[in-house]
Amino acid sequence: SLTAKDKKMVKAFWAKVAGKAEDIGCDTVFVLTKTYFSHWKDLSPGSAPVRKHGGTIMGGISLAVASIDDISAGLLALSELHAFKLRVDPANFKILSHNILVVLAILFPNDFNPEAHVAMDKFLAAVGRALSEKYR
Ligand code: ZNH
Numbered sequence: 001s002l003t004a005k006d007k008k009m010v011k012a013f014w015a016k017v018a019g020k021a022e023d024i025g026c027d028t029v030f031v032l033t034k035t036y037f038s039h040w041k042d043l044s045p046g047s048a049p050v051r052k053h054g055g056t057i058m059g060g061i062s063l064a065v066a067s068i069d070d071i072s073a074g075l076l077a078l079s080e081l082h083a084f085k086l087r088v089d090p091a092n093f094k095i096l097s098h099n100i101l102v103v104l105a106i107l108f109p110n111d112f113n114p115e116a117h118v119a120m121d122k123f124l125a126a127v128g129r130a131l132s133e134k135y136r
Helices: 004-036 048-066 068-074 076-086 091-107 114-135
Strands: none
Touching: 004 048, 004 068, 004 091, 004 114, 048 068, 048 114, 068 076, 068 114, 076 114, 091 114
């Protein structure tokens, strides 16, 4: 689980990159959109709905950063939404987390040092677990 040092690292890293949240989200969600968002008129990378949903997902990540001491509680409503209403296959949370890591490494090569990488990896795994909680 996340150590105090990991939490500090995640908060500091997120504070740096949050201004670019839409870019991160946009590049991140694109790959997954085909299955769940086939009804969107424009599914191309960087299109308006892809950017908007990218921003939405990053809002969820910001919420998780803000509730890093109890991510399950912070994401309870979101977990319920994904499990009961959206019915997203929870396997996708892992894929999405990995996408986020890759995009962070590409967009922030200097800040994404080994410590930030480890901390963000653990953090995103915790986010995925929290979102999956209501599926059990
Ligand atoms: Zn999700 C929605 C977050 C993943 C799908 N999302 C959503 C929202 C949020 C989120 C915040 C909004 C809510 C409201 O509105 O209330 N997600 C999130 C996060 C994550 C996720 C944080 C991880 C990390 N999702 C996901 C995935 C998928 C999804 C993986 C698939 C694939 N979501 C979704 C959908 C929706 C959402 C479908 C709905 C949208 C609309 O409606 O527009």
